Structure formats: structure tokens, C-alpha cells
Amino acid sequence: TQLLEQSPQFLSIQEGENLTVYCNSSSVFSSLQWYRQEPGEGPVLLVTVVTGGEVKKLKRLTFQFGDARKDSSLHITAAQPGDTGLYLCAGGTGANNLFFGTGTRLTVIP
Amino acid sequence: KAGVTQTPRYLIKTRGQQVTLSCSPISGHRSVSWYQQTPGQGLQFLFEYFSETQRNKGNFPGRFSGRQFSNSRSEMNVSTLELGDSALYLCASSLGTIRLETQYFGPGTRLLVL
Numbered sequence: 001t002q003l004l005e006q007s008p009q010f011l012s013i014q015e016g017e018n019l020t021v022y023c024n025s026s027s028v029f030s031s032l033q034w035y036r037q038e039p040g041e042g043p044v045l046l047v048t049v050v051t052g053g054e055v056k057k058l059k060r061l062t063f064q065f066g067d068a069r070k071d072s073s074l075h076i077t078a079a080q081p082g083d084t085g086l087y088l089c090a091g092g093t094g095a096n097n098l099f100f101g102t103g104t105r106l107t108v109i110p
Numbered sequence: 111k112a113g114v115t116q117t118p119r120y121l122i123k124t125r126g127q128q129v130t131l132s133c134s135p136i137s138g139h140r141s142v143s144w145y146q147q148t149p150g151q152g153l154q155f156l157f158e159y160f161s162e163t164q165r166n167k168g169n170f171p172g173r174f175s176g177r178q179f180s181n182s183r184s185e186m187n188v189s190t191l192e193l194g195d196s197a198l199y200l201c202a203s204s205l206g207t208i209r210l211e212t213q214y215f216g217p218g219t220r221l222l223v224l
Contacts, residue, residue, distance in 0.1 A: 042114070042200050042215025043153070088153060097143060097166045098213070100153035 003027070004091055004101035012107040016078055021104045023072045023089035029099075031092035032065050032072045036085045043088055046074075079108045112137065114203050114216035122222045128189040131219045133201035135182050141165075141206025142184040143213060144176060147198040159184050160206045188221075196223045 004025045013019055023032070031050045035043035047056050049065035049072065056063045062075040072089055086105050090098040115134045123129050135142050143166075144156040155168040159178035178184045182203075188195055198220050202213035 041217050042202070044215070045212050048212075090153075097155040097158055097168065099155070100145075102152050 004089055004099055006087075006089060006101040006104045008104060009102065010105050010107075012109065013079055015080060015108055015110050018075070018077050019079060019106070020076075021074045021087055021106070023074075023101050025070050025091060027091065027099075028069050029091035030069070030094050032069070033090045033092065033098065034063055034072070034074055035088040035090060037088060038085045043086075048092075079106075081108045081110050084108050114201060114214050116199075116201055116216040116219050118219060119217065120220050120222075122224065123191050124224050125191055125193060127191050128187065129191060129221060131186045131199055131201075131221075133184045133186070133203075133216060135184070135201075135203030136214055139203035139205055139214075140182050141204045142178060142182065143202045143204075144184070144186050145200045145202065146170075147200060147218070148196075153200070156186070191223045193223050196221060 004023055007022045031048055033048045034046045036046055037043040047063045049056055049063055052067045052069045054065045060077045064073045084107050086103050088103050089101040092098055117132045133142055141160045143158040145153050146156055147153045156170055156174055157164055157176055158166040162178045173189045176186045198218045200215050200218045202215045204211050204213045
């Protein structure tokens with residue numbers, strides 16, 4: 001079983017602060033995806049990274065895939081209340097099934 | 111374009127019963143994947159169907175089964191329900207024809223087993 005550990009598990013910050021969420025595994029993945037899930041909804045894809053060392057930026061969100069393709073990080077600058085949600089990383093192995101991380105529940109306080 | 115729909119949204123069953131959940135993918139999508147989400151285990155892959163055939167399978171007991179119809183709609187069945195089957199069951203659809211394509215998730219069916 002390919003396990004993806006996320007840290008921290010819970011994060012509560014003030015609006016305007018920066019934060020980083022980590023996703024670590026001992027397994028190598030062909031791709032790494034980040035999702036955000038809000039209560040009562042399914043996860044929504046934020047980004048896919050496929051190359052070791054790759055960095056992708058989406059407005060205030062920066063995603064990085066580790067050189068060895070075993071880990072990833074998500075950095076949010078100037079967090080806003082709308083960023084509140086459950087952040088999930090997911091490793092892809094080439095088939096259409098994903099191995100999801102344990103999740104990071106983020107709360108941004110106005 | 112309508113998103114992925116799942117029915118029912120909520121379900122209460124008792125131990126030993128069976129349950130069938132339904133998923134209608136986005137129009138044109140031929141792949142449907144099913145996931146189980148629990149607080150303790152997180153999101154775990156159950157299986158994927160593509161063109162009415164099971165293409166991938168996760169590590170779940172045989173009590174969990176599924177099928178896909180010619181219109182790509184999919185059903186998931188759980189027999190002999192156990193308390194530990196209480197979870198949010200999510201389905202996700204995609205075109206299914208290329209690697210790394212985006213999976214679009216439905217809102218899920220929340221199952222409570224008493």
C-alpha cells in the first residue's frame with residue numbers, strides 16, 4: 001500500500017498569514033495531485049505536478065514536487081477565509097486510481 | 111455541463127443489510143472510479159470502471175462490488191454491511207482514455223450503518 005502522510009493534520013491561522021502543507025511518502029509516484037474538499041462536496045482538483053522538482057504557481061498557491069517524486073508541498077501566501085477546507089494530496093501511478101494523503105484541515109480566521 | 115451526480119445523498123442501514131449506490135458521470139466520460147472516505151482511513155480507492163469493465167481494483171473485500179452500464183452510469187453495491195462501512199462514498203468520472211487526466215468528483219453518498 002502506498003501511503004501518503006500529510007502534515008500538519010490541522011491548521012488554524014489568521015487571514016493574511018502564510019502557510020505550508022507537506023505531503024510525504026516512501027513510494028515514488030508518476031504524478032502528484034492536490035485537491036481541496038469543502039463540507040458536503042467532493043474533492044476539487046487544484047493542480048497536477050508530474051516532473052521531479054517541478055514548481056507550479058496558481059495565484060497565491062505554490063505547489064512543488066520533490067526531486068525524487070516522493071513528496072510535495074503546498075504553500076499559500078496571504079491566506080483568505082475562502083481558502084478554508086480539507087487539502088488532500090494524491091499520488092498517481094499511471095492507472096486511473098489515486099492514493100490519497102491523510103489530509104490537512106485548514107481554517108482561516110477572518 | 112452537468113457535474114457528477116450521486117444518489118442517494120444520505121442513507122441509513124443496519125448491519126447485515128446490503129446497499130446500492132448510484133453515480134452518473136459527466137456526459138461523455140467513460141471512466142467512473144469509486145472511493146471510500148472515512149475519518150480514520152481517509153480517501154481510499156475502491157475500483158474503476160471503463161466501458162462497462164472493471165479496469166482497476168483497490169484493496170477491499172469482495173462484499174464491495176460494482177458495475178457500469180452502457181450509458182457509463184455506475185452502481186456500487188455493498189453486501190452484508192458492517193459498522194465499519196459507515197463512510198462517505200465518492201465517485202469520480204473522467205474521459206478514461208489518457209493518463210493524468212482530471213477526475214471530477216461527485217458530492218458523495220453518506221452511508222451510516224447502525
